[in-house]
Each structure stands twice: as C-alpha cells, then as structure tokens.
Amino acid sequence: MCIRDSFIFMLDCSGSMAGARWDSVVVGLFTCLKRIKRMVDVCVSAFTFDTKPNPFCRERMPQQAIVNAERMPFTGKGTNYVRALEYAISLINKTRKENHLLCLLFLSDGLGGYPVDQIEKLKAMRKKGKKILFYTIACVTDEEKDMMKMATELQGEHYKVTNEEASRLVFSTILNV
Secondary structure, three states, X not given: OOOOOEEEEEEEXXXXXXXXXXXXXXXXXXXXXXXXXXXXXXEEEEEEEOOOEEEEEEEXXXXXXXXHHOOOOOOOOOOOHHHHHHXXXXXXXXOOOOOOXXXXXXXXXXXXXXXXXXXXXXXXXXXXXXXXXXXXXXXXXXXXXXXXHHHHHOOOEEEEEOOHHHHHHHHHHHHOO
C-alpha cells in the first residue's frame, strides 16, 4: 500500500484536452481517489489548469476529494504549465510536517512547453529535504517530450495513457509503488 501523506493532482483542462484526453484524466483521478480513500491520514489537493490554476479540492480527506472532483471544471482555454506548477509549489510550501511525503501527479497532453524555472524550484526543494515524488502522465498524445523531461529532471516517473483502461492501470501502478 502507498505510504504517501499528501497527493497533489494537477489536471490540464485546456482546449486540446477535450474528448478522450479529458476522459482519461477523469478516469485516472477517480481511480486514485477511490483507492486512496482507504488510507489513513492522507490529504488530497487537486486543481485543473488552463491559463491559470482552478482549485477544486484543497487539503481534503480522500472521500471529500471525490465529492469535490465530481464538480471539477473543464474550461477548454489555453495552457500554462508555469502557473500550474507555481500553484503546486505554493501548496508544497504550506506543508510543514516533518518527513512529509508529497506525491505530485501532473496530467496533460504535453502541449504546454517546458517550465524551466519551476522545475528548478522543485529540484531545490528536494535538495533542501522536501520529499517529493513526481509523476507525469501524458494523456492520449504523442507530444510528451517536455513531460518526459520534467519527470527525468525531478527523478520522477513518466507514463503514457492511450485510453480509459490504460489510465486505470497507470494509476493503480502508481499507488502500488
């Protein structure tokens, strides 16, 4: 069973994510939330992002996160990885527990570019002792080069999902690591 203390879900809801891509994001999120709701002392934060972060769940227990996720917005605007990662960094900075393990899950189609400064900030946080597991999940796309680079730079893992079933499998794998 997963030993993470907090999960931060970053879900791309830009226009290019419409259709099968968004469906795989929703399935993946609900797969995770249903699995982690049995964990004790786990906190969930989640937000969609387009040109800005749109939080729909802040530091909630998994069961509350499921309720909030049922109302998560899909906006279909542009994509801004920089603002999304800055928001995730602000959530990490609010974490004060010693030995707190944070699991960041970044779901996108890879069309947001490479956020150099934000990746460097996350790397610096890890060097200062923040325990961060970073996952990138490319949703129904071949444009995943920047996402792969993000995962590599943060010593994380990169996955690609091509449909809803693949999404379920990837998220089950992540939770059993």
